[in-house]
Amino acid sequence: MKFGVIVFPGSNCDHDAYHALKHEHGIDTTFIWHKDTELGNVDGVIIPGGFSYGDYLRSGAIARFSPVMNAVAGFSAKGGPVLGICNGFQILLEAQLLPGTMMANEQLRFTCKFIHLVCQNRNTPFTAEIPADRILSIPVAHGEGNYYADDDLLKKLEDRGQIVLRYCNEKGEFTPASNPNGSTGNIAGICNDKGNVVGMMPHPERAVEENLGSADGRYFFESALAHIASAT
Amino acid sequence: MRFSEPEVTLELAREHGLTDEEFDKICDYLGRTPTFTELGVYSVMWSEHCSYKNSIAVLKTLPRTGPTLLVGAGEENAGLVDIGDGLACAFKIESHNHPSAVEPYQGAATGVGGIHRDIFTMGARPIASLNSLRFGSMSEPRVRYLVDGVVRGIADYGNSFGVPMVGGEVCFDKSYEGNPLVNAMSVGIVKHGETASAIAEGVGNPVIIVGASTGRDGIHGATFASEEISEASEAKRPSVQVGDPFTEKLLLEATLEALKTGAVVGIQDMGAAGISCSSSEMSAKSGTGMRLDLDKVPLREEDMSAYEILLSESQERMLIVAQKGREQEVMDVFDKWDLNAVVIGEVVDTGRVAYLRDGTVKADIPAHSLVLGGGAPVYIRETQKPEYLERTGTTDMSPYIDVDDMEGAMLKLLESPNIASKRWVYEQYDHMVRTNTVVGPGPSDAGVVRIKGTKKALAVATDCNGRYVYLNPRKGGQIAVAEAARNVVCSGAKPMAITNCLNFGNPYKPEVYWTFREAVGGMGDACEVFETPVTGGNVSFYNENPQGAVFPTPVIGMLGLIDDYEKHTTRAGFRDEGDEILYVGAARIGIDGSEYLSFIHGVTAGDAPDLDLAFEAKLQSAVLDVIRKGWIASAHDLSDGGLAVALMEKAIFSGLGARVALELPGQSTTEQLFSEAQSGILLSVAPQNLELVQEALSGLEIPVYHLGTVAGQHLIVEGFADIHVEAMRKIYEGVLPEALSQTQTV
Numbered sequence: 001m002k003f004g005v006i007v008f009p010g011s012n013c014d015h016d017a018y019h020a021l022k023h024e025h026g027i028d029t030t031f032i033w034h035k036d037t038e039l040g041n042v043d044g045v046i047i048p049g050g051f052s053y054g055d056y057l058r059s060g061a062i063a064r065f066s067p068v069m070n071a072v073a074g075f076s077a078k079g080g081p082v083l084g085i086c087n088g089f090q091i092l093l094e095a096q097l098l099p100g101t102m103m104a105n106e107q108l109r110f111t112c113k114f115i116h117l118v119c120q121n122r123n124t125p126f127t128a129e130i131p132a133d134r135i136l137s138i139p140v141a142h143g144e145g146n147y148y149a150d151d152d153l154l155k156k157l158e159d160r161g162q163i164v165l166r167y168c169n170e171k172g173e174f175t176p177a178s179n180p181n182g183s184t185g186n187i188a189g190i191c192n193d194k195g196n197v198v199g200m201m202p203h204p205e206r207a208v209e210e211n212l213g214s215a216d217g218r219y220f221f222e223s224a225l226a227h228i229a230s231a232t
Numbered sequence: 233m234r235f236s237e238p239e240v241t242l243e244l245a246r247e248h249g250l251t252d253e254e255f256d257k258i259c260d261y262l263g264r265t266p267t268f269t270e271l272g273v274y275s276v277m278w279s280e281h282c283s284y285k286n287s288i289a290v291l292k293t294l295p296r297t298g299p300t301l302l303v304g305a306g307e308e309n310a311g312l313v314d315i316g317d318g319l320a321c322a323f324k325i326e327s328h329n330h331p332s333a334v335e336p337y338q339g340a341a342t343g344v345g346g347i348h349r350d351i352f353t354m355g356a357r358p359i360a361s362l363n364s365l366r367f368g369s370m371s372e373p374r375v376r377y378l379v380d381g382v383v384r385g386i387a388d389y390g391n392s393f394g395v396p397m398v399g400g401e402v403c404f405d406k407s408y409e410g411n412p413l414v415n416a417m418s419v420g421i422v423k424h425g426e427t428a429s430a431i432a433e434g435v436g437n438p439v440i441i442v443g444a445s446t447g448r449d450g451i452h453g454a455t456f457a458s459e460e461i462s463e464a465s466e467a468k469r470p471s472v473q474v475g476d477p478f479t480e481k482l483l484l485e486a487t488l489e490a491l492k493t494g495a496v497v498g499i500q501d502m503g504a505a506g507i508s509c510s511s512s513e514m515s516a517k518s519g520t521g522m523r524l525d526l527d528k529v530p531l532r533e534e535d536m537s538a539y540e541i542l543l544s545e546s547q548e549r550m551l552i553v554a555q556k557g558r559e560q561e562v563m564d565v566f567d568k569w570d571l572n573a574v575v576i577g578e579v580v581d582t583g584r585v586a587y588l589r590d591g592t593v594k595a596d597i598p599a600h601s602l603v604l605g606g607g608a609p610v611y612i613r614e615t616q617k618p619e620y621l622e623r624t625g626t627t628d629m630s631p632y633i634d635v636d637d638m639e640g641a642m643l644k645l646l647e648s649p650n651i652a653s654k655r656w657v658y659e660q661y662d663h664m665v666r667t668n669t670v671v672g673p674g675p676s677d678a679g680v681v682r683i684k685g686t687k688k689a690l691a692v693a694t695d696c697n698g699r700y701v702y703l704n705p706r707k708g709g710q711i712a713v714a715e716a717a718r719n720v721v722c723s724g725a726k727p728m729a730i731t732n733c734l735n736f737g738n739p740y741k742p743e744v745y746w747t748f749r750e751a752v753g754g755m756g757d758a759c760e761v762f763e764t765p766v767t768g769g770n771v772s773f774y775n776e777n778p779q780g781a782v783f784p785t786p787v788i789g790m791l792g793l794i795d796d797y798e799k800h801t802t803r804a805g806f807r808d809e810g811d812e813i814l815y816v817g818a819a820r821i822g823i824d825g826s827e828y829l830s831f832i833h834g835v836t837a838g839d840a841p842d843l844d845l846a847f848e849a850k851l852q853s854a855v856l857d858v859i860r861k862g863w864i865a866s867a868h869d870l871s872d873g874g875l876a877v878a879l880m881e882k883a884i885f886s887g888l889g890a891r892v893a894l895e896l897p898g899q900s901t902t903e904q905l906f907s908e909a910q911s912g913i914l915l916s917v918a919p920q921n922l923e924l925v926q927e928a929l930s931g932l933e934i935p936v937y938h939l940g941t942v943a944g945q946h947l948i949v950e951g952f953a954d955i956h957v958e959a960m961r962k963i964y965e966g967v968l969p970e971a972l973s974q975t976q977t978v
Contacts, residue, residue, distance in 0.1 A: 009570065010478050012394025016667045019684070051392040054478025110387050112662045141391070141662045206664050211798060
């Protein structure tokens with residue numbers, strides 16, 4: 001079993017994803033350079049956080065044109081598991097591998113802090129091992145995490161169970177105060193139709209050790225491990 | 233001819249900020265009148281910012297050696313400290329005050345970029361950053377604009393660059409109005425034997441410029457930083473550089489990768505004075521010279537003159553000397569990262585730096601004559617003890633000692649922006665990226681960053697109380713070091729070494745220079761006692777507004793080492809209900825210079841708070857010892873707001889209340905609660921460890937007082953206060969968001 005972590009110029013959570021996969025979960029992991037046109041022999045892909053190409057235009061708007069993104073699209077079309085974290089989520093939106101748009105945080109400031117989340121779809125390769133009703137504590141760190149979906153899209157996402165994660169308070173309630181960026185319906189993460197491509201703003205790779213504040217992020221990587229093990 | 237140059241006269245030299253004597257000296261060095269380009273190069277290299285001409289003689293009095301120092305102060309771009317496991321830590325703090333005063337966003341952003349470059353040019357990967365910020369009163373719209381811009385600038389640059397911001401300070405006082413202090417610190421890690429050096433050895437070796445193209449931004453930035461801010465400063469906005477964190481991130485990765493090829497002989501980042509500075513310093517250090525063809529420098533604007541190219545402070549650039557024949561290996565790495573890498577000349581044995589434009593030599597200067605430690609001027613300025621010290625030092629404190637409403641005074645202090653939560657600031661910074669942040673900014677005395685692959689962590693803090701230094705420069709300098717050391721000790725670390733950023737007024741004013749010399753002397757006293765040598769840093773003079781100099785502010789950046797972070801990392805907030813609360817340390821005597829006196833009574837007076845350096849060192853070592861034994865649940869040092877604020881913070885950070893009785897040997901309840909006398913630490917310990925800690929500390933003749941117990945949801949100071957933790961938290965968290973919600977562009 002092998003995971004690939006895509007490296008764009010400006011990615012800065014690539015090493016964190018690598019560390020979480022390889023050293024914390026013992027998964028064989030490799031970096032994939034954005035100029036590569038093939039992913040190589042990997043069973044899963046992480047598009048990490050950061051500021052690809054500086055994100056001076058719109059987050060992810062340039063990264064989607066990197067050669068590696070064609071390979072990612074091909075991999076996901078075949079059902080390969082892809083997780084976009086933060087900038088990775090933004091890139092997946094720009095690449096139209098996930099629906100919807102990302103806007104600047106409602107408060108127009110970058111925000112970095114621990115937030116609470118609940119998982120609403122445990123049928124994806126990255127969420128199956130999250131205990132039901134568990135309120136997760138995982139950090140966010142972004143300036144553009146205000147996910148926007150219009151009413152039609154929102155209904156579609158809800159009907160099809162594509163809303164994977166929502167921000168909540170410590171009691172699990174979806175309050176405005178628990179929404180760190182103003183995103184529609186407190187949405188923190190979504191998946192595609194088939195469920196194999198997941199994008200999320202919070203950083204599970206930053207929450208894999210109690211020493212650093214939380215280990216709730218481990219569920220995402222344990223889910224991926226179990227998923228790939230059962231598929232092969 | 234494309235670039236004709238004006239005739240150089242004494243008048244023109246004066247306009248460049250050079251004195252008549254300095255102009256004569258330049259003519260002596262050259263044996264002729266300088267060309268216009270040469271005049272420009274000398275003016276920036278001999279500016280205060282680059283030459284340290286008015287500070288170096290005083291700085292040399294600081295203790296700069298120690299068994300763990302791998303590189304001494306001033307030898308390289310930053311100090312280098314051995315931290316064991318085959319690793320070394322490179323760290324440094326630097327100011328970007330003047331640029332931030334006129335253009336807060338870019339000024340602060342490029343301050344962050346510049347200090348990181350100092351670290352990775354040594355081959356070290358930055359793993360943490362801190363910043364120490366000082367502003368005027370937030371009631372002023374201009375100040376709110378500066379706070380907003382500076383914080384955004386630091387956030388946008390640092391977040392994109394991908395280094396966690398783990399600590400620092402934000403202080404407010406009207407003395408900083410119009411001249412904010414923006415000091416940025418970077419901390420990096422490098423393996424022994426993989427460090428890079430800023431040298432230009434090997435005649436014939438190619439000189440390569442890498443990174444961003446060179447533009448017209450930041451020309452005379454170093455000179456601008458070496459004069460007072462005034463009404464006219466607004467026109468100096470073009471002297472402020474523009475930052476590009478994306479390019480810096482690429483430059484970081486490419487530089488570290490290029491160093492791994494083994495084909496790099498020497499490397500230096502370009503900050504102040506751009507190509508002039510890097511080429512002349514590298515040459516002077518190696519006793520060589522360089523001949524550089526400026527036509528080959530990648531430019532943003534084609535028609536730039538030699539003068540402009542040499543003085544440009546465009547960011548995100550480096551100068552590399554490569555092994556002849558292996559330059560392509562180096563250039564290939566930069567090409568992979570889509571960065572410029574162009575050979576612009578070679579190392580020569582003339583001892584001179586020569587710069588060509590359009591095939592003509594525009595400047596030809598002995599490298600040695602330009603640099604600090606070489607031919608740059610060194611001045612010892614006139615000193616005079618400021619008169620105000622007579623007044624402040626004899627102020628009668630008795631009217632401020634008796635307070636009827638202790639609870640009211642405690643709650644009021646939480647409203648001081650110097651004490652209130654800085655969450656509004658630090659949540660805009662990514663403080664977790666790279667997943668090493670064990671303790672981030674906010675509820676802690678120091679930031680703690682672990683080093684993957686080892687059990688170790690670094691505890692880092694910045695500290696200075698400008699008011700103390702104003703009231704007693706020598707003692708204030710001592711306290712800055714003592715507090716910074718106490719901060720890292722309270723986090724479970726042994727203080728290792730310091731970097732400093734000395735923010736003062738105009739050195740040509742004898743009062744300012746006296747204060748500078750005294751404060752540096754005080755820092756030196758403390759560094760000797762704590763065995764924390766000075767590894768380097770930065771001096772920023774000319775921090776003045778029309779009302780006079782800012783508070784003298786020698787900011788200390790302290791590096792501490794935690795041997796086993798899983799076991800020894802200690803936090804400030806209470807840990808468990810039922811834990812016993814101990815005050816350890818010196819008597820709480822005197823309210824001189826306190827936040828209580830300043831914020832509640834509007835008085836800045838008295839001496840600096842009491843400090844006995846020898847006792848302080850003994851206290852710190854004893855507390856570190858009991859922390860390492862595993863007996864301590866939490867530790868918080870007493871600083872601004874004294875015992876009252878330390879208690880309230882311990883409660884707010886943890887959400888746990890406490891019941892305590894005031895039985896300290898202070899002269900009054902007011903002093904017990906609000907004195908900022910040094911050498912005080914508030915501990916909490918599990919009940920079974922109480923006697924162990926009491927015996928261990930008493931055995932060392934360190935006073936220990938059992939104040940009470942962690943319990944409930946109220947902070948109860950028997951006979952004086954009973955406050956719900958949530959009520960304190962609301963005030964503490966509300967101050968900055970409320971003041972800064974009115975931010976607008978001014």
